[in-house]
């Protein structure tokens with residue numbers, strides 16, 4: 001299949017988790033992929049496997065984000081898709097009563113400022129090409145609250161959701177679509193770490209998921225593929241939920 005033939009896609013956080021899966025799938029679909037991650041070793045391993053360009057980036061740093069896009073343009077001549085996927089969820093981001101200001105700001109720096117910087121410096125490249133697609137990764141926690149709080153993470157994903165909506169509206173007539181991809185819980189290192197640390201954590205959460213299981217990374221990345229491709233040409237400024245029905249549920253099946 002060649003659903004992304006001729007497109008240059010910059011994926012942040014592509015050294016692991018869903019980003020690495022996306023690098024593989026997007027490459028299979030004909031894209032030229034920039035595998036960007038704070039961990040250069042991880043990015044290089046993925047890039048070597050998929051034939052992409054590895055770039056070290058810290059999405060929280062403006063000059064680093066600018067350098068990432070400059071490297072992408074130099075190598076591939078332009079950029080068509082921004083997949084702003086990098087995000088963190090550290091253990092010390094917890095209840096608002098226990099979360100330090102330092103932990104709050106560390107999460108905001110990557111998850112909120114990172115998406116801001118990647119859009120601010122990436123969208124001009126899409127405009128140069130006459131349009132493109134931006135996929136900002138938010139989360140189901142931007143829609144529903146959890147008593148098992150990760151306060152800064154949740155607030156950051158709310159910011160990503162509303163920022164994406166606004167950008168999608170602003171650039172709609174210039175051919176740039178911006179959507180917020182909102183996954184439900186996914187089997188990646190980020191979530192498995194949290195769920196494995198506390199006995200009963202998985203059961204407590206899965207009861208709220210109608211399908212009774214987490215998503216596989218590929219189930220989320222398939223949606224990103226759709227958003228990146230021209231098949232989603234009329235999907236813009238959306239809250240693109242891929243959550244197994246979680247945010248629609250009140251009483252789930254036994």
Ligand SMILES: NC(=O)c1ccc[n+]([C@@H]2O[C@H](COP(=O)([O-])OP(=O)(O)OC[C@H]3O[C@@H](n4cnc5c(N)ncnc54)[C@H](O)[C@@H]3O)[C@@H](O)[C@H]2O)c1
Nearest residue numbers: 013015016017018038058059086087139185186188190191
């Ligand atoms: N796993 C889930 O259940 C879930 C659910 C909803 C949303 N999300 C979101 O999906 C995205 C991907 O999550 P994942 O589970 O694949 O995460 P992950 O932790 O498995 O991978 C994240 C990648 O981002 C990289 N990264 C971290 N900080 C970075 C920085 N400052 N600059 C560049 N790269 C950085 C890491 O090195 C890692 O390779 C995140 O935005 C996350 O918040 C995840």
